[in-house]
Every structure is written in structure tokens, then in C-alpha cells.
Amino acid sequence: xxxxxxxxxxxxxxxxxxxxxxxxxxxxxxxxxxxxxxxxxxxxxxxxxxxxxxxxxxxxxxxxxxxxxxxxxxxxxxxxxxxxxxxxxxxxxxxxxxxxxxxxxxxxxxxxxxxxxxxxxxxxxxxxxxxxxxxxxxxxxxxxxxxxxxxxxxxxxxxxxxxxxxxxxxxxxxxxxxxxxxxxxxxxxxxxxxxxxxxxxxxxxxxxxxxxxxxxxxxxxxxxxxxxxxxxxxxxxxxxxxxxxxxxxxxxxxxxxxxxxxxxxxxxxxxxxxxxxxxxxxxxxxxxxxxxxxxxxxxxxxxxxxxxxxxxxxxxxxxxxxxxxxxxxxxxxxxxxxxxxxxxxxxxxxxxxxxxxxxxxxxxxxxxxxxxxxxxxxxxxxxxxxxxxxxxxxxxxxxxxxxxxxxxxxxxxxxxxxxxxxxxxxxxxxxxxxxxxxxxxxxxxxxxxxxxxxxxxxxxxxxxxxxxxxxxxxxxxxxxxxxxxxxxxxxxxxxxxxxxxxxxxxxxxxxxxxxxxxxxxxxxxxxxxxxxxxxxxxxxxxxxxxxxxxxxxxxxxxxxxxxxxxxxxxxxxxxxxxxxxxxxxx
Numbered sequence: 001x002x003x004x005x006x007x008x009x010x011x012x013x014x015x016x017x018x019x020x021x022x023x024x025x026x027x028x029x030x031x032x033x034x035x036x037x038x039x040x041x042x043x044x045x046x047x048x049x050x051x052x053x054x055x056x057x058x059x060x061x062x063x064x065x066x067x068x069x070x071x072x073x074x075x076x077x078x079x080x081x082x083x084x085x086x087x088x089x090x091x092x093x094x095x096x097x098x099x100x101x102x103x104x105x106x107x108x109x110x111x112x113x114x115x116x117x118x119x120x121x122x123x124x125x126x127x128x129x130x131x132x133x134x135x136x137x138x139x140x141x142x143x144x145x146x147x148x149x150x151x152x153x154x155x156x157x158x159x160x161x162x163x164x165x166x167x168x169x170x171x172x173x174x175x176x177x178x179x180x181x182x183x184x185x186x187x188x189x190x191x192x193x194x195x196x197x198x199x200x201x202x203x204x205x206x207x208x209x210x211x212x213x214x215x216x217x218x219x220x221x222x223x224x225x226x227x228x229x230x231x232x233x234x235x236x237x238x239x240x241x242x243x244x245x246x247x248x249x250x251x252x253x254x255x256x257x258x259x260x261x262x263x264x265x266x267x268x269x270x271x272x273x274x275x276x277x278x279x280x281x282x283x284x285x286x287x288x289x290x291x292x293x294x295x296x297x298x299x300x301x302x303x304x305x306x307x308x309x310x311x312x313x314x315x316x317x318x319x320x321x322x323x324x325x326x327x328x329x330x331x332x333x334x335x336x337x338x339x340x341x342x343x344x345x346x347x348x349x350x351x352x353x354x355x356x357x358x359x360x361x362x363x364x365x366x367x368x369x370x371x372x373x374x375x376x377x378x379x380x381x382x383x384x385x386x387x388x389x390x391x392x393x394x395x396x397x398x399x400x401x402x403x404x405x406x407x408x409x410x411x412x413x414x415x416x417x418x419x420x421x422x423x424x425x426x427x428x429x430x431x432x433x434x435x436x437x438x439x440x441x442x443x444x445x446x447x448x449x450x451x452x453x454x455x456x457x458x459x460x461x462x463x464x465x466x467x468x469x470x471x472x473x474x475x476x477x478x479x480x481x482x483x484x485x486x487x488x489x490x491x492x493x494x495x496x497x498x499x500x501x502x503x504x505x506x507x508x509x510x511x512x513x514x515x516x517x518x519x520x521x522x523x524x525x526x527x528x529x530x531x532x533x534x535x536x537x538x539x540x541x542x543x544x545x546x547x548x549x550x551x552x553x554x555x556x557x558x559x560x561x562x563x564x565x566x567x568x569x570x571x572x573x574x575x576x577x578x579x580x581x582x583x584x585x586x
Contacts, residue, residue: 001235004208006183007476008228009194010533012203013246014160014181015239018221020108020212021163031218033102041096045103048143049083055139056080082136088114104144108216111137115213130213141217155179160223162215166193176200181223183211183230188476190459190509197225198512198531199279201286205230207476252580256536260291264539266521268546274539275335275529277507281321284328287532291539294332296455296529297394297507298325300378301339312374318381326389333390335455335505335529336382337434338407339374340364340396359469364397365407372410379414386426394455398433398440404450407431436460436508441489448500455529456493458508462486481510482566487523487558494524505529514581515571517541522554537581544577 033041060076082088092110095101101109111133118130155178165186174196182197187206197204203225215221215232222231222242226249231238264272275296276287287295303313303321313321325334341363368375385391395407408431418425435441436457444454458481463470465486468479480486497504505527510516512530514537520528521542530538553573560566574581 001238002214002232004211004214004230004232006205006208006211006228006230007187007189008204008225009187009189009191009206010182010197010200010202010204010225011249012181012201012225013222013242013249014203014225015220015222015234015242015246016158016160016180018162018215018217018219019155019159020215020217021161021166031102031105032100033096038097038100041101041103041106042093044144045089045092045096045106048103048107048140049089051143052136052139053080053083055143056083056136078132079136079139082114082133083140104141105216105218107137107140107144108218112213112216160221162211162221164212165191166196174200181221181225182206183208183215183221183223185209185212186472188470188472188479189513190462190470190479195509195531196279198533199277199283201533253536256540259539259543260289260536262291262539262543264291264542266542266545266547266550268548270521270526270547272521272542273505273527274535274542275333275505275507275527276532276535277529278325278532281325281328283532284325287535288328288332290532290535292332292532292535294329294390295325295334296505296527298322298334298336299340300337301341304339304341312377315377315381315384318378319384322381322385322391323388326385326391329389331390333392335392335394335432335507337394337396338365338368338378338382341367341374359463365395365403366397369403369406375407375410376414379411380418383411383414383418383425383429384423386429387424391426392430392432392453394432394434396434396457397436397460398447399437400439401443401446401450404433404447408450432502434507435493436464438465438489441465441493444493444496445499448496448502451502453503453505454493454497456490456504456506456508456511458486458506458510461489461508462510465489480563480567481513481516482557482563482570484558484561484563484566487519487566490520491523491558498524503527512538514538514541514574514578515567518545518550518553518573518577519557519570521545521547522550522552522557537578540581541574541578 056076056079088110092106095106095109096103114133115130118133155175158178158180160181160183161179162183165184179200179202181202182193182204184193184206185208187193191206194204194206203223205223205225205228208230211230219233222234264274266272273293274291275294276290276292277297278284278287278295279299279302284295303318322336362370382391382393393411395404398404411431415425415427430452432453432455433440433447433451434457435444435454437460440447441461459470462479462481466478466483468475470479494504504525506520506525507529511520511528512534517538528538557566557569560569
């Protein structure tokens with residue numbers, strides 16, 4: 001049994017077999033052989049080695065004929081060397097004889113020591129050879145499993161995903177009925193893997209560093225999304241303990257469900273609006289079940305990432321997605337964010353856009369202005385859908401007033417074309433902007449004069465303000481919402497919105513983090529938009545505090561210059577109010 005500690009990003013406890021995405025692309029269905037004997041499994045292993053050796057040799061010969069760079073064929077010579085390592089073969093056969101492991105599982109386990117040795121080397125070039133070991137493993141497993149392969153898009157059993165990281169397009173294509181948890185080497189609290197895990201309402205731990213090296217497909221794994229623990233191959237005592245914790249967590253969910261239909265009102269009578277964040281229309285139901293009063297953020301770029309092969313959604317596909325969400329919402333509002341492609345979110349067939357600094361490059365509105373057909377198609381669909389409910393348009397990554405004005409020209413042109421065609425739409429549809437870059441936050445007073453509402457995207461606002469890549473584990477400790485600069489910017493934005501008389505919402509992950517609820521209420525936030533899974537606990541905190549109490553907490557926090565001290569203060573105050581929201585560390 002091995003216990004690994006990472007960053008908890010989605011609460012809950014799950015005990016399932018592992019699907020190790022980065023090493024196999026398929027799940028090993030059986031850990032032990034059942035319908036054969038040790039001799040039969042060893043023969044299967046040897047046959048797979050022969051077949052894999054032939055595959056690699058054929059690829060090497062093909063490369064020799066087609067590529068002039070002599071170093072490329074040497075890569076496959078290394079693959080052959082790994083495959084022909086006598087020690088690896090002996091270790092795998094020993095596992096079959098002594099532990100009754102299946103040939104597939106023996107391959108995975110026998111290669112673990114090699115992977116760990118390579119990843120422990122100081123030389124970066126040599127460390128990168130771990131990828132060659134994984135490639136050999138993948139080829140062996142493919143030959144062993146044949147038609148019994150269970151890939152990520154066609155899972156047969158419930159699993160937990162273990163991966164280095166997951167791209168937005170991978171997460172968008174997950175089978176939501178089979179994936180019950182995440183554990184990743186990379187990532188932080190606001191990584192896309194974390195966001196999707198919360199949307200799926202499943203436990204997740206990220207930033208584990210090397211969990212993919214320590215887990216083989218088919219291993220039993222416990223993911224503790226409350227404490228940030230991943231337990232590999234747990235013993236019986238640990239399994240019984242976590243089965244009990246899993247039961248306790250579900251009981252807590254039942255208790256929180258009792259306040260679902262109660263209003264989010266503070267002890268001194270202040271009404272707070274709670275909305276949900278979604279990626280797909282069907283998630284509206286989960287948000288409403290959690291007590292949401294509407295949808296404060298519909299991330300529409302997932303329309304572009306969901307299908308294979310990826311083709312830009314048509315106006316009809318946009319329209320049908322939005323009207324589906326509106327039908328589920330009834331008279332509740334739907335805030336539709338125009339597509340936020342770029343950076344790390346590109347359709348699978350786009351090949352990515354190779355930029356040195358993609359998060360500072362062509363993304364969001366900038367990308368749309370360079371591909372006006374995408375924005376025009378989406379705006380027409382949004383406007384057409386607006387007659388079926390309370391639709392609002394949210395523009396992402398606005399950094400200058402000129403960008404806002406240009407986007408509003410696109411909206412005006414779309415309205416004019418629909419008018420000319422005699423198509424009905426809501427003429428006074430509200431248009432707001434995301435406050436997620438420092439330039440927009442600093443000049444929020446100017447933006448407030450030309451916007452109908454603000455929605456603060458703290459994920460990007462924090463990373464751009466602090467110059468910290470929110471998905472990079474090497475600087476994860478520097479990504480801190482409690483930094484004095486962040487608090488000052490938030491206070492400034494709230495003041496600008498309130499002075500102009502426009503609503504200020506927050507849809508970033510900070511709004512769903514209970515550590516910051518009292519602070520945000522004290523600074524003036526009255527509209528929270530969060531992952532549906534966080535709604536009940538957030539409402540519990542809101543109904544347990546007064547605005548005056550929160551103002552005192554915010555005032556104390558603003559006087560501190562150490563983010564960790566600020567976080568400790570906020571966590572301590574929240575724990576006093578709702579101690580049951582925190583699972584004690586062991």
C-alpha cells in the first residue's frame with residue numbers, strides 16, 4: 001500500500017480500479033488470470049513480446065527508408081532494447097508464477113522499477129526516456145488485450161482515471177456514467193481537470209507529481225477528494241475505513257440536500273444569488289438540484305471539443321444546445337459566455353496553435369475576431385434562443401474598451417441581419433464582460449459605463465496578476481487567491497460595479513471555495529456562480545453568517561500582507577461557523 005498526497009480539488013471519496021491513461025490508453029481488465037494457468041499466461045506474454053518486437057522492427061525499417069535524420073531510427077532501436085531486456089522478461093514471468101498475475105498486469109508491474117529509476121535520474125534528457133518505456137508498455141498491452149481493449153471513450157466498468165493531466169477535449173469526451181474519480185500528476189485547484197471533476201461531481205486530487213508511475217491499470221485506488229490523498233493498493237483495514245468515510249460523506253450530502261430549496265439569506269436578512277457553472281445543457285438539472293437560481297456561466301467552447309472528428313458547431317447546433325438549457329431552466333436566467341477557445345482549448349482537429357505564450361496569445365475574443373465566422377454563428381444562435389428565456393451574453397478575456405465596443409458591433413450586426421430576415425429575438429439582451437485580466441480590473445470603472453453586468457473570472461485574474469501558470473505544479477504554491485494584490489483588485493471591481501449600479505457576479509473557482517465565502521460577502525459580492533457540487537455547502541455558509549460579521553473578517557484580511565496568514569485567518573473564521581464543512585486531517 002502506498003499513500004500519496006496532492007491537492008484536493010473536488011470533494012468525496014471513491015474506491016475503484018484504476019484506468020491509467022498516460023501509460024496504456026486502455027484499462028487492464030483483469031489483475032489475475034482465471035481461465036488459464038501460469039504456463040498459458042507466460043506463453044501469451046512471450047507471444048506478445050514477439051509480436052511487439054515485429055511491430056517495432058517494421059516501424060524502424062519504414063523510418064529508415066523515409067527519414068534522413070539518422071537519430072530517429074535509434075529511438076526505435078532503444079524500444080527494441082527495452083523489450084529484449086532479459087531482466088524485464090524474468091520479472092514479468094516471476095510475477096505470473098508467484099502471484100498469479102495476468103500477463104497484462106505483469107507487464108505493467110515489471111516495468112514500474114525501470115520507470116521509477118529513469119524518473120529519478122538528474123539528467124533531463126535521460127529522464128525523458130521514461131516516455132520510451134511507456135510506449136513499449138502501450139504496444140505490449142495492445143497486443144495482449146486485442147479485442148478486449150477498453151478505451152477511454154468506451155468504458156465497460158466504473159473506474160478512476162489516473163493520468164499526467166487531462167486536456168479539455170479529453171474531459172469533454174468522458175463517459176460520465178463510468179468515470180468516478182480523477183488523480184493526476186499535474187494540475188492545480190483551478191486546472192481544467194479540476195473544473196471538470198467538480199462539474200462531474202466526482203472526487204479528484206491533482207498535483208500528485210508521479211502517481212502515474214506508481215499505479216498500474218487495474219490497481220485498486222482510493223481517491224480522497226476531501227483530504228487530497230490517493231491510496232494505491234489499499235489493505236483491507238484501509239478499505240473498510242474508507243467505505244465508512246464514503247458512507248459518512250453521502251450522509252452529509254443528504255443533510256445538505258435538506259436546505260436545497262431554502263433561500264440563500266444571511267442571518268441579518270441579505271439575499272444572495274446563487275447560480276451554477278456548466279459545460280453542457282444537461283448539467284442544468286444538476287445545478288437546479290443543488291439549489292441554483294439559474295446558470296451564471298455556460299462555457300460554450302465545450303461544444304467545439306466534444307465530438308470526434310471535431311467540426312465547428314453549426315448555428316442550429318448552437319441554438320439547440322441553448323434552447324435545451326433554457327427549457328430546463330424555465331424562467332431562470334442563462335448567462336452564455338461566447339467561446340473561449342485558444343490557450344489550451346482547441347478543437348482536436350485544429351492541431352493546436354503553436355504559440356510561445358498561448359495564454360498571452362490568440363484566445364477568447366482575440367481568437368473570435370480572427371475567426372469572425374465562429375463568433376457570428378454563435379451570436380445568431382444566442383439571439384434566436386433569447387426569445388425562449390432569460391438569456392445574457394458574457395464576453396470573455398476583454399482587456400480594452402475597444403475590444404468591448406468591437407464585440408458589441410458584432411452583436412449589433414447580428415441583430416440587424418436577423419431583423420432583415422424577420423427572425424425574432426430579444427432586442428434588449430444584456431451584455432456583460434468577464435473581469436479576468438488586470439487591465440479590465442484596474443479600469444473597471446470605465447467598463448462599467450458600457451457593460452450591463454460584470455462576472456469576475458478569478459482563475460485567470462489570479463494567474464495573470466501573479467504571473468503564475470495555474471496548471472504548473474512547480475509554481476502551484478504561488479497561486480493564491482488570498483494575495484493582497486488580488487484582494488485589492490476584487491475590492492476595486494466590486495466598488496466600480498456598485499457605483500455604476502450594475503450587478504457584479506463571480507464565476508471563477510474562488511467563488512466556490514468555502515475558505516473565501518465570508519471574505520467575498522464582506523467585500524460586497526452578492527452573486528456567486530459555482531460548480532453545482534459546491535452549491536449546498538456554499539448556501540450553508542451563507543445562511544450561517546451575517547454581513548456585518550463578514551465585513552469584519554474582510555477588514556481584518558485586508559490588513560494582512562502574507563497570503564498564508566490571510567488564508568489561515570479566513571479558514572479559521574469559516575471553521576468556527578460551519579465546522580462540519582471541514583474534514584479533519586489525520
